[in-house]
Amino acid sequence: MPGAALPIDPSVPGAPVTAAILDNLRRIVGDKGLILEEHDKQPFVTEWRGTLVGKAAAIVRPANTAEVSAVVKLCYDNGIAIVPQGGNTGLMGGATPWPTHRGILLSLGRMNHVLNVDPVGYSMTVEAGCILETIQETAAHHDRFFPLSLGSQGSCMIGGNLSTNAGGVQVLRYGNARNLVLGLEVVLPNGEVWDGLRALKKDNTGYDLKNLFMGAEGTLGIITKAVLKLWPAPKDVCTAWLAIRDPQAAIEILSEAYGASDDNVGSCELMSRAGIDMVLRHIPGTQDPLKAETPWYLLLEWSSSRPRLDGSAGMSEKMEQFLADQLEAGRVLDAVIAQTQAQSRNMWRIRESKAEANRAEGPSLSYDVSVAISRIPEFIDKGLKAVLDILPTIRPYPLGHIGDGNLHFSFMGPIGMDRATLAQYSAAITRAVNDLVASMGGSISAEHGIGIEKIDELSHYRSKTELDVMRTIKRALDPKNIMNPGKILRL
Amino acid sequence: MPGAALPIDPSVPGAPVTAAILDNLRRIVGDKGLILEEHDKQPFVTEWRGTLVGKAAAIVRPANTAEVSAVVKLCYDNGIAIVPQGGNTGLMGGATPWPTHRGILLSLGRMNHVLNVDPVGYSMTVEAGCILETIQETAAHHDRFFPLSLGSQGSCMIGGNLSTNAGGVQVLRYGNARNLVLGLEVVLPNGEVWDGLRALKKDNTGYDLKNLFMGAEGTLGIITKAVLKLWPAPKDVCTAWLAIRDPQAAIEILSEAYGASDDNVGSCELMSRAGIDMVLRHIPGTQDPLKAETPWYLLLEWSSSRPRLDGSAGMSEKMEQFLADQLEAGRVLDAVIAQTQAQSRNMWRIRESKAEANRAEGPSLSYDVSVAISRIPEFIDKGLKAVLDILPTIRPYPLGHIGDGNLHFSFMGPIGMDRATLAQYSAAITRAVNDLVASMGGSISAEHGIGIEKIDELSHYRSKTELDVMRTIKRALDPKNIMNPGKILRL
Incomplete structure (x- = not known):
């Protein structure tokens, strides 16, 4: 890391990209890795819903860590700002350049290789540009499970998921993205490569750099590779749809579900009657799992990696017993358990189509x-x-x-x-x-996350002490403020 | 945080504690909070096994966060170094001052209150000086479980556990200390209080400060309070003792145990025949659970928060079936399931008495x-x-x-x-x-952790890049190098 901190002027959006620098970039990533036509840049500089449109002098698409490192080093030496981008599916504008951005956008999309799968050690090493769904499928192919699951999984990239500490519908059981990672490789703001690509479940050797880079939204460095944790593949899954008394009942139901399921609660999603009706109106093929008029519902899923054996109680039997108890306690008013994959998929489709239905409405x-x-x-x-x-x-x-x-x-x-x-x-x-x-x-x-969208809100709601600690870290690790400037924090 | 970094000279162990500063310390913490007699200081400045003996001008024992903050502010203003200490049970000397230390030792021992228990929300708020065993017992009293479990739990304090990211025998299922915490309150090196005491399972608002302070061994600030995660209390526990083919068999057994137990593997501890015999020789009352002559053994425990119901297969039945399958596969040579609490306790005692037997041997x-x-x-x-x-x-x-x-x-x-x-x-x-x-x-x-003991090893085995990032963070957050100086890193 650089020794002396340079003066920081947040109003200056980095140095401009000159023709000489473009030549150097081309030398590093080749023609294939460089997009300069305005028309071709648009998908990268535009937030995917079109809510924000930024600028970049070039879209740079390195093929490997060495190229990322060389590109960042070049930018560091010349004070050029960098916006790192994965699948461009974030909701807060973290991957979209500001309209005043004069530097480059660095896309990880070409670094999309699964490097290693270790089923016995329950881990997988991937490049940052791997599509989340590819990772899920690769894990499943090895009879393993990678739990990160969210609406954009067909196009989002794992590097972006980790940089934003993504959540989703499996957090309850497996935790946010931070809990799903063993090690990282990160290109630092000065172009050096931090090799923290360890497949270790335990490592108490100094500061937790891994968790610092995760959730930093590319403002402290660029995640280039990760060692992901895997879990046993679910073999016995039970999905139920509950009409419930009220949100308080939902909390109590969940509290009791842990024990009743043998600690196998996977998801617990609260929905309203109005929200369900809106999905049914707009999303073709969805069906109401339960004709009820109560305002609150719960999608409850239990899953176990133990295959259901003849004669022994599987997830469905445990769920049936549980729902009967909860009906008796007055928390559940009516409930149905999915009997087929199609029924379970319908329940999940209602939950997951909420955003799409919103937009249609x-x-x-x-x-x-x-x-x-x-x-x-x-x-x-x-x-x-x-x-x-x-x-x-x-x-x-x-x-x-x-x-x-x-x-x-x-x-x-x-x-x-x-x-x-x-x-x-x-x-x-x-x-x-x-x-x-x-x-x-x-x-x-x-x-x-914060990105561009919530930068002022964060500044309003977090204490000065907390913001100062964050700024101190940002300034120390990125003294030239070239890493995704103007995201999360104003300096 | 302070703006300009001061020059750092690691050879200077901070400023001396003058009579005027002692007076100020006394004003902050009272006579009750100040230990000045050499004899009374000894338990604090001596590593618990006696392997290291350091010095401190005073042992300061604040009663609350405001007092910690005032003490740290005083030290910051005067350049006085601080060694924070919990239960003084660490193994790497992180809580022991260097013999050249001229500053104070700040003990959290008086801040030992459980502030709040939220069984429905599965969380508990505690002061840093709470004894780990007290926390475990408080959780159990509310039909909840706090999984951190280690040999010194009767005397170690949670602040130290979190500062060292402690591990123990439940990490396999629940993770290290970092995974057991929702929020922290930390007194920063300049005396400001960071209030990150949030009981949130999800919070993507900027850098992960929580995980940075955890595992930093008091070199970045002093953890004063924490919101801990709780889990459902185990209701059906099955402990088994397995004679196994070899360590490779242990890995394979564990890999298959996840599914077979309904994802309820709690602990999986590998032991050798020689180690077991040593415990049996030195620890009165321990008995060999299994007369076998093979060199490798496994203590395998499965636990569920679902009470065992009549007629349904509990953990024991699942374990029996599993062990039969593993015997057939040749991985397990012989095995016994604890039938009573006493038998289970005996198995655990053998495992946990290993260190004591070592010392006796x-x-x-x-x-x-x-x-x-x-x-x-x-x-x-x-x-x-x-x-x-x-x-x-x-x-x-x-x-x-x-x-x-x-x-x-x-x-x-x-x-x-x-x-x-x-x-x-x-x-x-x-x-x-x-x-x-x-x-x-x-x-x-x-x-x-690293503490004093492994500081040179860390410096030898970690890359310059990684050490530089750590140093950059340390210098930025603790520019006067007063927080537990000379631990983890030499600056």
Whole structure:
């Protein structure tokens, strides 16, 4: 790392990329690794939903770590800013350059090789540009399971997943991305390569650099490879759809589900009647698993890597017993267990199509927040009241990874209200939701990160002490502020 | 955090504690919080086994975070070095001051309150000075489980456990200390308090400060409070003792145990015949669970939070079936399942008395190392050969948290050889073991940390790049180098 810190002026978006530097970049990555035509750059510099459009002097696509290192070294020496990018599926603009960006965008997409699978050691070594779904399938091919699972898994890349500490629907059991990684290789802001690519479950030798780079959204370095943890492949999976009394019942059901399932709770997703109906309206082929009129539902999945044996109680039998007990306790009002793969897929499709249905329905506002699990019901009550006080005709569609204390607290605009009008309420509603989150000790970004979108909110809600520690780390590791500048923190 | 970095001279052990500063310390913590008599200081400045004896101008025992903050601020302003200490049970000297230390030792022992238990939310908030066993018992009282478990649990304090990222016998299932924590409160090197005391399972808002302070051995700040994760209390536990073919069989048995147990493997500890015999010789009341002559054994424990119900297959039935299958496959040669609590306790006592038996037997050398799980058998083969090449009559007693890839690679000196003579071989043997670890991509300190003991080894075996990143972080967060100086890294 460089010794003396240089003066930092956040208003300067790095040095410009000159023709000489382009020549050097071409020497490193070849013509194949360089995109200079404006038209060809557009998919990289545009946020995937089109909400943000940035600029980059070049899209640089290295083929291996040595090339990434050489590119970063070149940029470091010349003060050129770098925006690293994986599958460009993030929701906070972390992978999109600012419109004032004068440097390069470095895409990891060509580094897409699975380097090694160790089924006995339950680990897999991959390059950062591997598509998440490829990793899942490779694990399954070896009778193993890689639990990271999210809507964009067909196009997101593992490097981006790790850089944003991605969440998803399996966090309850397996944890966020941070919990799924044994080791990393990272190209540092000065171009040096940190080889932390260890397949070790235990390693107490100094500071935890791995977890520092994960979730840093590319502002401290570029993750180029990772050793991922694998788990046994699920062999006995039971998916159930529960009409429940209220969110408090959901917490209690989950609390009792651990024991009843032999500690095999995989997912526990809270949904509302309104949200389910919206999916049924917009997504062809989805069917209501349960005709009930109660406002709250739970998608509960238990899974075990133990194959179901004749005569012994599998997940379904345990689930049946559990649901009967919960019905008797009044927490569950009605329930159905998926009897076929198609039924289970239908349940999951309803859950996972929520975002798509949202977009089809019209303009909406959504907040990715978390509080302590036991405070979820209180948060829903107070949060709905606060938002409805501002705009009484807004339509709430809360949805939750309830076992993680994580709500996607979503609202469709009032019927007939256009996007521009809804936007006029957005600042007040955002403030009300985030103030409530902060007052309850929660997080304003549970799993989506900060990127560009929440940079001001982070600065508002986190203490000066905390922001100062983060800035101190950023300045120390990236003294020229070339790594994804203007993301997470303003310096 | 302070802006400009001051010049650092590692040869200067901080400023001296003057009479005026003692007065200020007394004003902050009162007479009750200050120990100045040499005799009374000894238990604090002496490593618990007596292997290291350091110095401190005063032992300061604050009663709360505000007092810790005020003490650290005073030291920061005056350049006085601080050695934080919990239960003083570490194995690497991280909590022991250097003999050249002129500053204070700050003991967290008076901050020993459990502040809150949230059974529904599966979390508990504690002060850093809480004894680990108290935390375990408090969790159990609420029908919950805190999995951190290690030999010193009756006297070690949670702050020290977290600062060293402690391991133990439950890591296989629950992870190291880092995986057991939701939030932290930390007093920073300038005396400011970082309030990261969040009870959140998900929080993607910037850099992972929590994991940076954990495992930093007090060199980046002082952990004062923590929100711990809880788990369902185990209700159906099955402990078995297996005579096995060899270490490779142990890996394969574990690999298959996940599925067979419904993902309920709790512990999997590899032991040798020689190690078991040594415990039986020295520890009164221990009994050999299995009369067999094979050299390798496994303590395998499965546990579920689901109470065993009449008629359904519990852990014992699953274990029986599994052991029968493994016998048939030739991996297990003989096995016994504990039928009573006393039998299970006896098995665990043999495992946990290993260190005590070692001390009773005579002088020994021990290495806390890890490699990828699948390479454990290769490591044992090559490691034994390398050590026996240096000292053919040394007596190997390897022991392993095999599911973590973690071996306590221990050796008793040859019969009749005294400590001083064995010590002459120590450097060569240490070098041989660590060179092998490094060549296999392993860790020279799997769970015990670095402290004073391994500071030179870390510096030898880690890359310059990695050490530079660590130093950069240390210098940025602790520019006056007052936080546990001379531990982990030399600046």
